[in-house]
Amino acid sequence: MNIRLASAPVSWGIFEFEGLEPRFPWAQVLDEIAETGYVGTELGPYGYLPTDSTQLKVELDRRNLRMLSAFVPVDLTDPAAHQAGLETALQVGGLLAALGAPLLVLADNNGSVPELVKQAGQRSGTYLKDWKNLADGVELVRRRLADELGLTTVFHHHCAGHVETPEEVEALLERSQVQLCLDTGHWHYAGGDAVDCLKRLGSRVGYLHFKDCHPEIAAHCRTHNLNYFEAVKAGLFCPLGEGEVDFPGILAELARQGYDGWAVVEQDVLVEDLEAPRRFSQQNREYLQSIGLVKG
Structure with missing residues (x-):
């Protein structure tokens, strides 16, 4: 197992x-990511970090x-919106490719359907009756990013979206x-167990978001x-180790499978x-050190 944080x-x-405006300047965020011991970052909303690849690389x-x-959330359920979603993904993907990034994290436009926002963490089964439109939208982005930019697309399930529950x-x-970006906190609040997910779907997991979920707050x-x-x-999403997500079990299963890749601590x-x-x-990071993932 080789996990980079x-x-x-x-x-x-x-x-x-x-409607959620940034409260921290981007330079401070990058400084604090590095100062707290991490060796990689995601882009954040397009335009938050500099979009000039030369400047950002420096x-x-x-x-x-x-x-x-x-993380790129777009409307995937409406075929009329697929082209706009693709253009957004290609714009963000172009910057990622220029920086040598390997992945784009695609998601449904979570938080846009009031009923799903209200039901987050409280439903089971599947909300959609027909999956063709959403799957077609995902495949359009996946193929074009691979063909034009050499990027791998992973899909991020997310509470308050159309792809929230394990069934979805x-x-x-x-x-x-598409490969899966397993977000351990969202998976847990949606009623799943991350260790079980890795056992059943591990061959499809291409990227990890490590997030915890507090049982009493949930x-x-x-x-x-x-x-x-x-x-x-x-x-709801508490510091790692303070919630109910079984991180030692996750690491054991990742080791068994020989996972070699990144985990984003969120x-x-x-x-x-x-x-x-x-x-x-x-x-x-100190919690992950305490359970043996990182040294020093």
Whole structure:
């Protein structure tokens, strides 16, 4: 097993969702990612980091960071929106390719359907009746990014989206050749077990997001019908090791499978404490050190 650790701007509350403005300058975020011991980063929302590849490469190099990927949510259920989604993916992918990044993390436009935002973490089964449109949209992006930019596309399941539950993930994978970005926190809140996912779907997992999920906060969110954004603000995704996700079990299964790749340590946060993201970033790496993933 060879797992290299990265972080991402989302752990500083930098989201792709409209209406959530960044509270940290990009240079500070890159500084703190590097200073807390990570060797890679994701792009964050397009335009948050510099979009000039030469400038961004200089900034990454002087912090010894590698650019890995970008989370790109687009409308995949409406065929009329597929071309626009492809153009977005190609724009972001062009910057990634110029920086030598290997991946693009594709997602549904999570948070755009009020019913799914309200039901996040509280439903099972599948919301969609017909998967053809979504699978076609995924395959369009996957093929074009591979053919034109040499990028591998991985799909990120996400609470408050059309691909949230384990059943929905499997429905997509059955209809597409896309690899999976397994997000351990989203998988858990959606009713799944990450170790079981790796055992059953490990051959399809091409990228990892390490995220924890606090059981008491999750129960509170369900009992009080908190929507997805309210749940995140309540601290649903807690520091690694403080929640219910079985990270020792995950590492054991990844070792058994000989996983060789990246894991992005994420903690989706909406906090008022502006010191918290750096503190959590350090704490998360120290937790992974305590269970034997990283040395020193």
